[in-house]
Amino acid sequence: MSILQSALTRKLSAFVALADADLQTLARFHRRRRSFAAGHQMIHEGQPGQSAFILAAGWACSYKMLPDGTRQIVDVQIPGDFLGLRGVLLRTTDHSVEAVTHLEASEVLASDILEGFAQAPRLAAAVLWAASRDEAMVVEHLVDLGRRSADERMAHFLLELGARLRLVGAGDAAGFDCPLTQYHLADLLGLSAVHVNRVLRHLREEGLVTFQKGRVVFDDPAGLTELAGFDRSYLDQDGPLLR
Amino acid sequence: MSILQSALTRKLSAFVALADADLQTLARFHRRRRSFAAGHQMIHEGQPGQSAFILAAGWACSYKMLPDGTRQIVDVQIPGDFLGLRGVLLRTTDHSVEAVTHLEASEVLASDILEGFAQAPRLAAAVLWAASRDEAMVVEHLVDLGRRSADERMAHFLLELGARLRLVGAGDAAGFDCPLTQYHLADLLGLSAVHVNRVLRHLREEGLVTFQKGRVVFDDPAGLTELAGFDRSYLDQDGPLLR
DNA sequence: CGATCAGTTGAGAATGGTCAAATTCGGTGG
DNA sequence: CCACCGAATTTGACCATTCTCAACTGATCG
Numbered sequence: 403m404s405i406l407q408s409a410l411t412r413k414l415s416a417f418v419a420l421a422d423a424d425l426q427t428l429a430r431f432h433r434r435r436r437s438f439a440a441g442h443q444m445i446h447e448g449q450p451g452q453s454a455f456i457l458a459a460g461w462a463c464s465y466k467m468l469p470d471g472t473r474q475i476v477d478v479q480i481p482g483d484f485l486g487l488r489g490v491l492l493r494t495t496d497h498s499v500e501a502v503t504h505l506e507a508s509e510v511l512a513s514d515i516l517e518g519f520a521q522a523p524r525l526a527a528a529v530l531w532a533a534s535r536d537e538a539m540v541v542e543h544l545v546d547l548g549r550r551s552a553d554e555r556m557a558h559f560l561l562e563l564g565a566r567l568r569l570v571g572a573g574d575a576a577g578f579d580c581p582l583t584q585y586h587l588a589d590l591l592g593l594s595a596v597h598v599n600r601v602l603r604h605l606r607e608e609g610l611v612t613f614q615k616g617r618v619v620f621d622d623p624a625g626l627t628e629l630a631g632f633d634r635s636y637l638d639q640d641g642p643l644l645r
Numbered sequence: 646m647s648i649l650q651s652a653l654t655r656k657l658s659a660f661v662a663l664a665d666a667d668l669q670t671l672a673r674f675h676r677r678r679r680s681f682a683a684g685h686q687m688i689h690e691g692q693p694g695q696s697a698f699i700l701a702a703g704w705a706c707s708y709k710m711l712p713d714g715t716r717q718i719v720d721v722q723i724p725g726d727f728l729g730l731r732g733v734l735l736r737t738t739d740h741s742v743e744a745v746t747h748l749e750a751s752e753v754l755a756s757d758i759l760e761g762f763a764q765a766p767r768l769a770a771a772v773l774w775a776a777s778r779d780e781a782m783v784v785e786h787l788v789d790l791g792r793r794s795a796d797e798r799m800a801h802f803l804l805e806l807g808a809r810l811r812l813v814g815a816g817d818a819a820g821f822d823c824p825l826t827q828y829h830l831a832d833l834l835g836l837s838a839v840h841v842n843r844v845l846r847h848l849r850e851e852g853l854v855t856f857q858k859g860r861v862v863f864d865d866p867a868g869l870t871e872l873a874g875f876d877r878s879y880l881d882q883d884g885p886l887l888r
Numbered sequence: 889c890g891a892t893c894a895g896t897t898g899a900g901a902a903t904g905g906t907c908a909a910a911t912t913c914g915g916t917g918g
Numbered sequence: 919c920c921a922c923c924g925a926a927t928t929t930g931a932c933c934a935t936t937c938t939c940a941a942c943t944g945a946t947c948g
Contacts, residue, residue: 417734466788469874474791476784488777491660496781496879523766530773534731537780538739541719544783545709547790548717548835552904583926592791594905599928614927615913631712636739795936826894837937842896 409482409570410456417535418528427522431456434509438501444485445499451489453511457481460505461581464497465589475590477540478502478563478582482570487533490515503581538636539566547592550631555591556601557630560611560618565634577619652725652813653699660778661771670765674699677752681744687728688742694732696754700724703748704824707740708832718833720783721745721806721825725813730776733758746824781879782809790835793874798834799844800873803854803861808877820862 411428414420420428436455438444444455447466462479476497479485489495490512519526542562546555563580567573584602588595605611610626612619620626654671657663663671679698681687687698687705700722707728708718719740722728732738733755762769785805789798806823810816827845831838849855853869855862863869 466784468788468792472792474788476787488781491774491777492781492879494878497784519770523770526770527762527766527773530770530777531734533777533780534734534773537776537783538731538735540780540783540787541709541740544719544787544790545711545717547787549711549715584928585926595926596906596928597904600904603928635737636735828894838894839896839938840936843936846896 413482414525414528414532417531418524420525420528424522424525424528427518427525430518431510431514432508434511436507436509438505438507440501440503440505442501443498444501444507445489445495445497447495447498449489449495450493451486451491451495451512453509454487454490454515455485455499455507455509457483457485458506458508460507461502462499462505463502463582463586463590464499466497473589474592475586477536477543478590480567480570480572483536484529484533487515487529502586535636542636543590552591552593552597552601553604554630555593556587556598556605557610557626558632559587559591560613560620561623561626561630561632562634562637564618564620565637569637573618575620575623577617579616580613580618581616656725657768657771657775660774661767663768663771667765667768667771670761670768673761674753674757675751677754679750679752681748681750683744683746683748685744686741687744687750688732688738688740690738690741692732692738693736694729694734694738694755696752697730697733697758698728698742698750698752700726700728701749701751703750704745705742705748706745706829706833707742709740716832717835718829720779720786721833723810723813723815726779727772727776730758730772745829778879785879786833795834795836795840795844796847797873798836799830799841799848800853800869801875802830802834803856803863804866804869804873804875805877805880807861807863808880812880816861818863818866820860822859823856823861824859 411420411425414428435458438460444462445451445464457479459481462483462485463475464477464479464485465473465475467473479499485499485507486495489497519529539562542558546558550558564573564578567578568575572578582590584598585595587593588598591598593601602613605626606613606621608625610622610629612621626632654663654668657671678701681703688694688707690709702724705722705726705728706718707720707722708716710716722742728742728750729738732740762772782805785801789801793801807816807821810821811818815821825833827841828838830836831841834841836844845856848869849857849864851868853865853872855864869875
C-alpha cells in the first residue's frame with residue numbers, strides 16, 4: 403500500500419471502520435496515475451463530471467469565475483484531498499479546479515465511483531462523511547468573508563492551512579512552504595491583490611506572521627490565533643463513529 | 646406516509662434508489678415529533694451533537710457567532726431540510742441553529758442516525774449525498790460574500806431562496822412569503838442592517854424586486870437574474886445516480 | 889398607552905478598491 | 919558572469935462602497 407493510500411485510508415477510517423471489501427474498492431480508485439503541470443485546469447465548471455481526482459502530491463485550488471471576470475477561490479486542496487467529487491455526484495460541475503503547482507493525482511472515473519459506491523456502500527458513507535468535514539472548512543471560509551476584517555481573514559486562513567498541512571505531514575508549528583501567490587490569496591479572501599500585500603506587510607510589522615519567498619513563518623502563533631479567533635477543533639477527529 | 650416523509654423520500658431518491666429496508670429505517674427517523682417557538686435555539690455551537698432534526702414546517706437558520714458579538718448566518722433551512730446533521734457526524738457542533746418562525750420537526754437522536762446508517766448504508770450514502778448538494782449552496786453563498794456587491798448578493802440570495810422554496814411547493818415565480826427580518830438578511834449577506842435597508846430600497850426603486858411586510862415579489866425576474874448572475878442549475882436534479 | 893421591535897433616513901468615517909508606477913526576483917540566453 | 923525578461927511584489931494617491939452612530943417612524947402587543 404502506497405503512502406498516499408494509507409493516508410487516505412487513515413482519513414476515511416476516522417469516520418467509518420472499513421472492511422477488506424471496502425479497502426479493495428478504494429484501492430481500485432488508484433489505478434490511473436496522472437501528472438499535471440502547474441496552471442493546468444483539471445476540472446471545468448459547467449461540464450458533466452467525467453472523473454474526479456485523488457491528490458497525491460502538489461497543490462490545487464477550486465474556484466468559480468464570475469461574469470465580470472473576477473474569481474473566487476473556494477478552497478485549496480493539498481495531498482490526500484479529493485478534487486471534483488461533487489461534480490461526479492451531482493452530474494454537473496459547479497466549479498473549476500486548477501493545479502497551483504505541478505501535481506500528481508489518481509484519476510477516478512465517474513463510473514468507477516458509482517460502481518464502487520454501489521458495491522461498497524460503507525465506503526460511500528466514509529467518503530461522503532469526509533466530504534462533509536470539508537464542508538466545515540468551507541463554512542469557516544464563509545464566515546471569514548462575511549464577518550472578518552481583512553487582517554483577521556488572512557490570519558485565520560494561514561492558521562487553518564498550517565493546521566491542515568500538519569495533518570498530512572507538511573510543515574510544522576513554526577510554519578510551512580506555500581506556493582500560493584498574492585493573487586491566489588486575494589481570490590481566496592475576497593480582497594484585491596494590492597490589499598493582500600498591505601495586509602501581509604501589516605501582519606509582518608506587527609510581528610505576527612511572515613509570508614515571503616514561498617514560506618509562511620508563524621512569528622507569534624498565540625497572537626495570530628487570538629487575532630483570528632481561530633479554533634481548530636473542527637479539524638480534529640478521534641476514531642470511527644460507524645463501526 | 647406523511648407529506649413530509651414523501652418529500653424527504655423524494656429528495657433522497659434523487660440520489661440513491663432506496664430499498665424497503667432503507668425506507669423503513671428512514672421512517673424510524675420520524676418517531677419523535679417536536680414543536681418549537683420562534684427564536685428557540687435548537688442547536689448550540691460547541692456542544693456534542695446529541696440529535697439532529699428533520700424540518701417539517703417553518704424556517705430555521707444556522708449561524709456562527711464571532712468573539713466580537715457579530716454573527717454570520719451560513720444557511721437558511723426550509724421544510725424538508727436537515728438541521729444539525731454535521732454536528733452528529735463530526736461529534737461536535739461547529740454552528741448554532743435557531744428557529745426563525747414557529748417550527749415543527751422530527752428529532753433524530755445521534756444513536757438513531759448511527760445505528761440507522763450502519764444497518765442501511767445506502768440510506769447513509771443518500772443522506773450524505775443530499776448534504777453534498779447543500780454544500781453547493783454554501784459555495785454559492787461564499788461567492789456572494791467574496792466577490793459580489795451588496796446589490797448582487799441580495800438579488801442572488803432572494804432568487805436562490807425563491808427557487809428552493811418552489812422545489813418544496815412554497816411560493817411561485819411571482820414571489821414568496823419570507824419571515825426573515827432585515828437583521829437576518831444582514832447577518833446572511835455580511836452587511837449591516839442599515840445597508841440592507843438601503844439595498845432593498847435601491848432594488849425596489851430599480852423595479853427589480855420588492856421585499857415588504859414579509860413578502861418578496863419579483864417585479865422583474867429577468868433583470869434580477871441578470872444582475873445577480875444567477876444560474877439555478879446547481880439546484881436541479883433528475884434521477885438517481887446509484888441504482 | 890407606553891414599550892418594544894422592525895424598518896427608515898441622514899451625516900460622517902473607515903475599510904478596502906482602483907489606477908499607476910516602481911522594484912525585486914527567478915530564470916534564461918549570451 | 920551578466921544582461922535581460924516576465925512575473926510577482928511593493929508602494930503611493932485617490933476613490934467608493936459600506937459601516938457606524940444617531941435619530942425618527944410605524945406597527946404590534948400586553
